[in-house]
Amino acid sequence: MTAVMRALPFVGLAFVLLNPVAEARPARQHVPGSEHTVLAPLEEAATACFVETVVSNPKAMRLARDGRWYEAAGITGFLCRPEVDRMAVAHDRIYGRGTGARYFKGAYARHLDKQLAARLQPLLETKAVASAEPPAEKAALADGPAESALEGADH
Numbered sequence: 001m002t003a004v005m006r007a008l009p010f011v012g013l014a015f016v017l018l019n020p021v022a023e024a025r026p027a028r029q030h031v032p033g034s035e036h037t038v039l040a041p042l043e044e045a046a047t048a049c050f051v052e053t054v055v056s057n058p059k060a061m062r063l064a065r066d067g068r069w070y071e072a073a074g075i076t077g078f079l080c081r082p083e084v085d086r087m088a089v090a091h092d093r094i095y096g097r098g099t100g101a102r103y104f105k106g107a108y109a110r111h112l113d114k115q116l117a118a119r120l121q122p123l124l125e126t127k128a129v130a131s132a133e134p135p136a137e138k139a140a141l142a143d144g145p146a147e148s149a150l151e152g153a154d155h
């Protein structure tokens with residue numbers, strides 16, 4: 001018997017023993033924003049919660065205005081713990097125990113910055129508002145001569 005033939009049973013045994021481990025690992029990690037039917041609504045609920053809590057907190061909004069999205073979410077993040085926990089538990093069920101916490105701290109956190117920027121930026125932009133009234137300095141100038149003309153007409 002050659003050395004290759006003697007090693008063949010060990011290669012077969014290694015394949016049989018290691019195959020279940022390879023199958024237990026997820027084939028790919030979940031990508032934020034993908035159309036996964038279970039995680040997508042949970043991600044959306046968590047992100048919506050972060051948006052709402054940042055908007056309702058003045059300090060978080062100041063950080064958001066400075067583009068410090070992750071810090072802004074961190075100030076109020078404890079309020080979104082139930083949504084985050086649901087997302088992490090679902091991730092654990094799909095991809096294996098412990099993956100939910102890693103997903104939240106890694107891929108989701110990177111995704112959250114972009115989502116907060118996209119959703120909060122329109123609220124942070126200064127918008128010009130149309131007004132029928134003239135600016136204050138023009139109104140003062142307009143009132144001066146007009147009032148004099150009216151006063152002269154009364155006499």
